[in-house]
Every structure is written in structure tokens, then in C-alpha cells.
Amino acid sequence: MWPWGHLAVAYLLYTAVAHRRFGRPPRAIPAIALAVGSQTPDLIDKPLAWNFGILPGGRTLAHSLFVVALLVPTVFLVADRLEHRAVGVAFLVGYCSHLLADIPPAALSGEFAHAAYLLWPVLEQPPEEPVAGILDAFLHYYALGSYEWVQFGLFAVAVIVWYRDDMPGLELVFDPLARRFETRS
Numbered sequence: 001m002w003p004w005g006h007l008a009v010a011y012l013l014y015t016a017v018a019h020r021r022f023g024r025p026p027r028a029i030p031a032i033a034l035a036v037g038s039q040t041p042d043l044i045d046k047p048l049a050w051n052f053g054i055l056p057g058g059r060t061l062a063h064s065l066f067v068v069a070l071l072v073p074t075v076f077l078v079a080d081r082l083e084h085r086a087v088g089v090a091f092l093v094g095y096c097s098h099l100l101a102d103i104p105p106a107a108l109s110g111e112f113a114h115a116a117y118l119l120w121p122v123l124e125q126p127p128e129e130p131v132a133g134i135l136d137a138f139l140h141y142y143a144l145g146s147y148e149w150v151q152f153g154l155f156a157v158a159v160i161v162w163y164r165d166d167m168p169g170l171e172l173v174f175d176p177l178a179r180r181f182e183t184r185s
Contacts, residue, residue, distance in 0.1 A: 001101050003039055005151030008158035009101045010038035010094040015161055017093075025165030030090035032169045037094025041102075050131045057125040058137075059117035063099055066119075071095065105147060 001009075011026075014034050018026045026034070044062035049055040061067060072092060079088025104114045116123040131137045162168070 001098075002148065002151050003042065004155040005148075006038045006042070006094075006098045006101055007035055008151065008154040010034050010097040011158045011162060012154070013097050014090060014093050015165055026090070026168045027086065028169045028172050029084070030086045030168075032172065033087045034090040034094040035169070037091035038098050040091075040095055041098050046134060046137070049128075050137065051133050057117070057128045058131070059102060060120045060125060063102065063117045064120045065099075066122075068096065068099065 011031075011034065014031075015026055018024060041062040042058070045055055045060055046058045049058045049060065055061055075088045075092055076085070079085045079091075099118065102117070104111075107115045113126050117125060
């Protein structure tokens with residue numbers, strides 16, 4: 001799945017829970033933590049596999065449920081110590097939704113070999129086409145088929161929902177910029 005597909009899935013899931021549980025849209029800092037969490041597995045695995053050759057594939061270490069088993073209590077411990085549990089939960093929702101969204105549609109028809117990454121290193125990864133880095137992946141590795149168009153559609157829906165939620169997180173970017181330019185006038 002492309003980065004914007006992961007972001008869309010994570011945001012739509014998180015905002016639905018926030019509205020249902022709290023009767024409001026997501027708050028700014030948890031929304032940012034959610035976005036970061038939704039990208040983290042790829043930000044770890046893809047460079048370590050494609051650019052440095054340390055991992056055997058772009059869905060291995062950070063995509064493994066064994067790492068999640070260590071990550072969840074660690075994030076809760078740190079978030080509780082910092083008294084920001086909502087931020088930790090949002091990060092974990094983004095992270096875990098990434099792993100689930102990476103399960104290819106073929107797994108729904110019984111081809112589970114492509115979901116073996118969830119149990120890496122116990123289960124071996126199916127071989128991947130060689131990728132010469134992130135840029136090569138964007139230019140050659142990913143195709144624009146129906147699955148990718150669905151992701152664009154999900155992203156469009158997520159942007160509309162985010163807009164209707166008053167664009168949580170955006171104020172953390174624009175408020176400091178506005179204050180900075182106001183002081184220079």
C-alpha cells in the first residue's frame with residue numbers, strides 16, 4: 001500500500017473511534033502521532049531493505065507482530081509516564097492499521113503467503129523484486145492498478161473527513177508561522 005493509503009486507513013479508523021467514543025473529532029497532537037504511526041513500519045523496513053540491504057525485504061522487522069508485541073507495552077509505558085496516553089494510542093492505531101492494510105487482497109482469497117511478514121522472522125518472506133531504493137520503488141515497483149485507485153479514493157474520502165473534522169494537526173503548523181510573521185510586521 002502507498003503511504004497515502006496507509007494514512008487514509010489510519011485516519012478514517014481513528015476519527016470513527018474518536019467520534020463514537022468521545023463525540024468529537026481527533027485532537028491535534030494525537031492526529032499527528034497517528035500520521036507518524038501510519039508510516040513508521042515502512043520508514044524502518046524499506047530503507048533497511050532497499051537502501052542498505054540489512055533486511056531481506058521491505059515488510060519484515062517493523063511489520064512483524066513480534067515487534068508489535070514489544071512496541072505496544074513500550075509505547076503505553078512511555079505515554080503514561082509523559083501523561084499523554086491518547087498520543088500513544090493514536091500512534092499505535094496508526095502503526096497497527098498499517099500492518100493490517102498491508103495484507104494484500106489475495107490473502108482474502110486464501111493466499112496467505114503474502115501475509116507471512118506478520119510472523120517474520122519465524123515465517124520466511126516470499127521473494128521480492130529487487131528495488132534499488134525508495135525513488136526506484138516509486139518509479140518502477142508500484143503499479144497503478146485498481147488496488148491503487150481504491151487507495152486514492154480512500155485518501156480523497158479521508159481528506160474530506162479530515163476537513164470536516166476541522167483539519168486536526170494543521171493548526172500546530174500554521175499557528176506558529178502566523179505568530180512568527182505577526183512579530184516581524
